[in-house]
Amino acid sequence: MIPVVRRNTELGLILLAITITAATYTLASLATTADLPADIGPFLGVVLALLAGAHVATRRLAPAGDGVLLPIAGLLNGLGYVWIARLDEELAALQATWTAVGILAFVVTLAVVRRPRDLERYRYTFMLAGVGLLLLPLLPVVGKTVNGARIWVELGPISFQPGEFAKIILAVFFASYLVDKREVLGMAANRLGPVTLPELRHFGPVVLAWAASLLVMTAQRDLGSSLLFFALFVVMLWVATERASYLVVSGLLFSGGAFVAWRLFDHVQRRIAVWLDPWSDVSDQGFQVVQATFALAWGGVAGTGPGLGNPDRIPLIETDFIFAAIGEELGLLGSVGVLVAYLLMVGAGLRIALRAEVPFNKLLATGLTAILGIQSFIIIGGVTRLVPLTGITLPFVSYGGSSLIANYILLALLIRISDDNAAAEPDALA
Template identity: 45%
Template sequence: MTALAALILSASAGSGATTISTLGIFAGLTLAAHLAVRRWAPSADPVLLPCVVLLNGLGLVLIDRLDHENPLENGAQSSDAAHQLIWTGIGIVLFAGVLLVVRDHTRPAEYGYTCGLAGLGALLIPALLPAQYSEVNGGKSWILLHGFSIQPGEFAKVLLLIFVASFLVANRELFTTAGHQFLGMTFPRLRDLGPLLLVTAMSLLVLMYEKNLGFSLLVFGTVLAMIYIATDRVSWLVIGFSMFAVGATIAYMAFPHVRVRVEVWQDPFATYYTSGYQISQALFGMATGGLLGTGIGAGRPQEVPFAKTDFIISTIGEELGLIGLAAVISVFAILTVRGFVAALATRDAFGKLLGGGLAFSIGWQLFVVVGGVTKLIPLTGLTTPFMSYGGSSLLANYIIVALLIRISHDARTAPPPPAPRPPVAIAEAQTQHVSRRWLGKAQ
């Protein structure tokens, strides 16, 4: 009912026949995703897919609404909504493919190191390419070929999380028992962290070189959360926050664009006509929306640069108001919590860590995005999962949801552990007489 209400609200935006046809195609794609779940994961949590459909559908409507406000140079209407619909179809195909191929959520653990190397390779490709084939808005994190663009880091995120989960499961005893005592906390030995530190450090260094610091924060925070889930040690949080403080200081001193973002975060109105224009317009728009919003099609979210991608949250805040924005955040919260529930319900350590890491990555990314748009934290440039315009993010997030659905299905269909056999009274136990002669022969 919630998804249907969102579709009805979206259809009333007045975008015409194009919006209606887009929603019709999207409804067909949604049905295909539902049938894929019913076919290959029928016992999965029934809440996960509807949350994704609601977010994706609302994002499509807002992108289509912004298309009408931002015509192309020749006067034709922008077709970003049509492109997003195509990416949605590809994402649902990948979603169904993951459910079909990954019949057991523990199978990826067998390829943990392979996934780690593949993830590093995916991150390295844009860094090695010339700027004309990899750079967009100053960041080298894309592959650009003849009108086709993709961001391999989005898929590297999933591969790296599989590696981290498999590595932590294989070395869990070293992380939880061995270590050095300091200030009442147990710190791990450096030699036990070798592969994990190597992969994480290389990933962050590559992302910093590509000026993709928002994605670095996403990967670092998710890996730290997975380590804490695996070990339940506060010392890991101390190590993580200390590393973050050092890394943030180095980034502030080494990268001019980081210093600019910190200055804009401190006072965006001081540089309103230059670097602070984007965040200032976003704050003005959300203030205009107020509690109930201006209504879809009645606001001016197109005044915010990158309103379809990095700042789609400000579009929601302006046209749907604080109530609408809170509802969207609540849907993300439900999706994240149900992902954690699926992870906790599974009986194997790999499923718990992978499911927890995937669910945390969705919630953590939303926090970073909303925090940047509302000036709670410095802006990072991440996109809102399932809602922002962009194919790479949409495809990767559909893969994440497919893995969560697989974990949820396996957790609900796994056979219960065998009940312990009741003790047998000595008087009723079977006995056998053994002669001394037989014992002598056995010796």
């Protein structure tokens, strides 16, 4: 019974997501061309086909999997597409292709990974793959610098951001590694007043992850990914060992590293300076953030309406700053709606983690959910100037093939774990 209920919920929500997407698409077209979108038929057909495909895959491959994640991802993906199409038609065509590939990756992941613990066996393969992908852009010839960050790899006609995939692969590796070592790492060896600290050598992995994230920050000049990788590892380590001291020590390490980076590297200094005061240089360094603020403010509570704002003046609007475009045209209602969508996904992900019986599943679900939550916080916080801006994509919404495909794989893994939970204890769902 439960699988059927979940799948029907999923179907209903998917239809709702499609309706919202199509309505927004139509409104944006009415606003910009004063006409119904010429391709509304094909558009609806493609959206329906893609999400229906994913839905059929979950019915077949993970019938008891969570029914909320896919519709929300579909909605975010759809809204992202509407704004990309409204801003740049060429990118929209590519994004449609990436969406199709992403959903294909979703289906393939569900089909290949039949049991989560299959992944656990290839721990060190994953480690090598993750670290390799992370460092790949630093290699000569294939590595490529775009907009100041060396995070691209160009292999013949294909270019992609390996970091987007590395974060998932590393989450898998961390989960399997920590499940194995959590007892040892969690042992309290030293007492420091009221605080119990693990043995000093157990901080080795923390220092390693810290060094790797500093490398990403300085050599690849990618502040957002650096923060994301380190936060991912620390959160998983903390959850696995149940030792808050890891959080504290890691926090101190990161603060120290960030401080030194701030002193040494002018690209870090620039980001901080712009964060603290974008107004002193509004036409150059502060331009992007100031324009994003103007866009959000112009949207007010209800927004200008899809297609009726002027978000096109913000650089990188289709990728890092797409949230500002949505905030301008849908207003506070829309921007908070997007926040709620991510919160619902985070909630669903953590619920999956809580219900998981197998420690590996529990940790992996936690890690994957943390990626989703932290990444969306970092970029939305950057766009709204709550935290310094670090270029990183908004999951499912931003333009970008690597990001979209990676996030659909992440989604498939979460649904796979959820399905596994239900199989392990069918009563728990009642």
